[in-house]
Amino acid sequence: MAHGPKKHLKCVAAPKHWMLDKLTGDEVKKICMQRFIKIDDKVRTDITYPTGFMDVISIDKTAENFRLIYDTKGHFALHCITPEEAKYKLCKREAPGSLDGVHVKDANGNSFASQLSNIFVKGNKPWISLPHGKGIHLTIAEERDKRLAAKQSSG
The missing domain is CATH 3.10.290.10 (RNA-binding S4 domain)
Structure with missing residues (x-):
């Protein structure tokens, strides 16, 4: 059963002055x-x-x-x-700026960079006893070479 003529106008036939929602920018x-x-x-x-x-x-x-x-x-x-x-701007975000860096040399002679806030020095020698290897972290290859050298010298 028909309920009368449809009152909907398709977008294709819409007049140019209608403000239609545009999806493009x-x-x-x-x-x-x-x-x-x-x-x-x-x-x-x-x-x-x-x-x-x-x-x-x-x-x-x-x-x-x-x-x-x-x-x-x-x-x-x-x-x-x-x-x-x-x-004027009420709120402004400022970056902390560049951090001060320090180049440090360990007991093996390796040098690396670190932040100044992570380092403090008191005297020329450590005040505490250092663990085996003087607290130096060796790479896997360096550990292997050290083990092989110890094995050859003992055996």
């Missing part, structure tokens, strides 16, 4: 390539550029500024801000 690419989008006051044309917590997103053509913050549910949300507020 063509609009995003066009806007970014026109250099309208600034992230932290730098023009970004990469559509996959990552934005993070407290980043300022500015659109010069519309004179809008947004700050990327967390909402109450812990999701990222855009918060409208004034141009004066967009001039």
Whole structure:
């Protein structure tokens, strides 16, 4: 039994002025390539550029500024801000920088690099007794050669 004419219009026959959900990034690419989008006051044309917590997103053509913050549910949300507020960044992550390195030579004469925070020196000799081999870790090949040399000298 028919229930009357169907009122659904297929997407193919939809007028051009309808705002349909687009799955492509063509609009995003066009806007970014026109250099309208600034992230932290730098023009970004990469559509996959990552934005993070407290980043300022500015659109010069519309004179809008947004700050990327967390909402109450812990999701990222855009918060409208004034141009004066967009001039500074509230949160900035800084890397600790390069670590100071030290080159150390062990009792066998092998030299290796380590961080300065891992090393401390008091005097010219160890204050505790060192285990067999003076605390030096030998590779498997070095252990084998040492065993063979001991076996040949004793036998």
